Amino acid sequence: MSIIEEKCKSRGVRLTDQRRVIAKVMSDSKSTFGSKDHPDVDELHKRVSLIDKRISIATVYRTLKLFEESGIIERHDFKEGKSRYEPSTDQHHDHLIDVNTGDIIEFVDKDIEELQNRIAKKLGYKLVDHKLELYGSKIKK
Amino acid sequence: MSIIEEKCKSRGVRLTDQRRVIAKVMSDSKSTFGSKDHPDVDELHKRVSLIDKRISIATVYRTLKLFEESGIIERHDFKEGKSRYEPSTDQHHDHLIDVNTGDIIEFVDKDIEELQNRIAKKLGYKLVDHKLELYGSKIKK
DNA sequence: TTATGTGCAAAAAATTTGCAAGAAC
């Protein structure tokens, strides 16, 4: 049983064959080193179709929204039109996007998190969410 | 002559009646205190139409894209479907979005900028752009 | 004059939705 399927169970999200397939595909959407794959809806639908070609894209959309609202996956809107998804992780992280290749590198930085909290507070706000995306080009050695 | 119209001149962007109107509307899209208005395309088209109702939304789209590519205005994609725009400023700033009211507060923080550079460098990248958005709810006193 | 811009309506692209049929619990 995939990690995401387990999370559905523990959160009382009803499971169907379709959702199980989407859960598996999302759970498998990991990657090499610090860089993850963050598939978009179309890519997910393609992967899902390899397992069960009768699953419609509408179901993919509905299921991703459901998983996102349940905190099981996360949606990102990087600088392109479409949304990209990744399984939620225990530890919050931000993203660096390689402007030349489109690769996504994840990183964690405690100082940044603290600084953001401090800035929000100074402005009279309680931070409830944030988005930090760095866009960079690789330095050749 | 609006500030944006002046920038067009100095950058060799050809001016038309329509572009002058859009330039004026964007130049006027400022605001109170630290909070700016960041209108979306539809809102801009409405404001533009008050001055000249024959200007089409296609022209608004085309002109905003042109201004953006010339570095005259900036586009943001906050957590909604549509893009919002603001005139470029001398000093880079980031945004805090009030999750309850939708208000946008601008802020400048040198430490954050430095930290981002340092992180990119550590990952082997040269930072070419970034996006930092804080989402918060007002602390009542 | 010559390259560029504009309006219109149609096209794209991403996402959502109504509805009848099917599955979960």
Place this chain on the structure above:
DNA sequence: GTTCTTGCAAATTTTTTGCACATAA
């Protein structure tokens, strides 16, 4: 059995584009 989910196709929403006409320099 009742409530929730799905597939399909149609509808929405935001943005782009082809083309004939109009305008800037």
